[in-house]
Amino acid sequence: MAVMPEPVIERLLQLTRILEKHPKELLSSAEIEARTGWSSHTIRKDISYLKEELASGAGYRVKDLNAAIHKALGLETERRFCVVGLGRLGSAYLNFPSFGEAGFTLSAGFDASVNRIEILSSPVPLYPSFKMAEVISRFAIELALLCVPAEAAQSTAEKLVAAGIRGIVNFAPVALDVPASIYVRNVHAVDELRAIAARLNATNEDAITADID
C-alpha cells in the first residue's frame, strides 16, 4: 500500500465526525465537498488510499466507509488514557462524555494536591501525582491529557515521559520539550484564536491590495 500522506490522515480523521452523525445511508464526495470545503477530487483520492470497495453507484456507504477508516487508522484498538492536573479544565474532562464511544478509556486522574483529589467526585480513580509512574505502568496507560498550569507543564511532561507515556495532548499554553518519539498535540484556546485572527487579518489585507490594483 502506498504510504498515506499526513494531510490525508487528518482529513479522514475529521471525516469520521461527519460520518458518525450522517443521517442517510449513502454520502457522495460532492456532498462531502459542500460540507467541508475540500474538493471532491481530494476526497475521492483520500478514500482511494483505503483500498476497499466502498462505493455503490450513488456515493459511499456511510457505515462501511467509517469502518474502513477506523480500520486503516488503527482506531479499533481500545486505548487507555489519564487526565493530569485536575483544575477547572482537567476536572471538566474527567466528566466529559464521548471518550468511551470513541474507543478511549479514561483510567485515572492525577493532581499534585491530595486535598483536591479528596474533594472531587469522579467516575474514575484519582491519585496524587507522586503515584503517576506506578499507576501508568500498572494500568498500561498510553496517553495523557495534560491540564496542569503553564508553570508545571514541562516538569510534569517529563514525569509522564519517564513513566512510559506514548502521547500527550497538551492543554497548557507552552511548547513542551520532549523526545521526538513522544507524540504531542497542542490544544490552546489562545492559539486557535490567534490562528483565526491571522486569517481575518490576511483577508483584510487582500481586500486592501485588491483596492490598490
Next chain:
Amino acid sequence: MAVMPEPVIERLLQLTRILEKHPKELLSSAEIEARTGWSSHTIRKDISYLKEELASGAGYRVKDLNAAIHKALGLETERRFCVVGLGRLGSAYLNFPSFGEAGFTLSAGFDASVNRIEILSSPVPLYPSFKMAEVISRFAIELALLCVPAEAAQSTAEKLVAAGIRGIVNFAPVALDVPASIYVRNVHAVDELRAIAARLNATNEDAITADID
C-alpha cells in the same frame, strides 16, 4: 510580498510560544530545529517571509523576531471574544488566564440557563443566550469559544453566525456546518487522542513491515 503559505503561518504561530518563554536574547535556526523538529532550512525560509532584519551574526534577536511575527500575522490588533455555553468547560475558560496577554479580550459569556448565569461567579458579564445577537453586535465581538453540548452546537453556531461573529473555536465534538466565510477551528480532546492513536498505529505497522522485508 510573496504570499505566505498556510503551513508557514501555523509554524510562525507556534514559534511565538517558544519565543515568549525563551530566556536568552538570541536564538538560532539550529536551536529552533532541536526544539521543534522542523529543519533549520524550513525555519530560515519561514522567517525570510517576514522581510525584516532580524539576524545578528549569531542567531535571531528573540524580541525583534517575536514582534515581527506579531506584526506580519496581525496579532497586534486587540480582538474581543465571548464564551458560549457555561458548563464545566466553558466556565473553565471564563477563568482562564493568558487570554489578555495575547491580545484577546473576553467580553461576555452566554448560557441558555438563566439559573446557571446567576450561580456562576465570573470576571466578565454573563447573559442568557437570547441576548447573544444584541450583545455581540453592541460590543463588536468577533470571535467565540463554543462550549455547548454536542446536541446544541449546530443551532448555536447558526445563531452566532447570524449575530455577525467572524470566527468560532468549536469545542463540541461535531463538525459544524457554517458558511465558508466563517473561520472555524475544531478543538476536540477525542480527535487529538485519535490523531495520536493513528500515529502510534502507523509506527507499529512500519515496524511489522520492516520485520517482513
Next chain:
DNA sequence: CGGTGTGAATCTATTCACAGCA
C-alpha cells in the same frame, strides 16, 4: 447517467546549496 478510482499533470512546500553578512 451519476457517481467512483486513479495515473499523469500541476501546483505547493520543503530542502538544498551557496552567496553574503556580522
Next chain:
DNA sequence: TGCTGTGAATAGATTCACACCG
C-alpha cells in the same frame, strides 16, 4: 567562522481527466 537569506532543485500534495462501474 558561524549563521542567515534566498533562488533553484526536489519532494510532496492536490487537481485534473477520463476510464469504468452499478
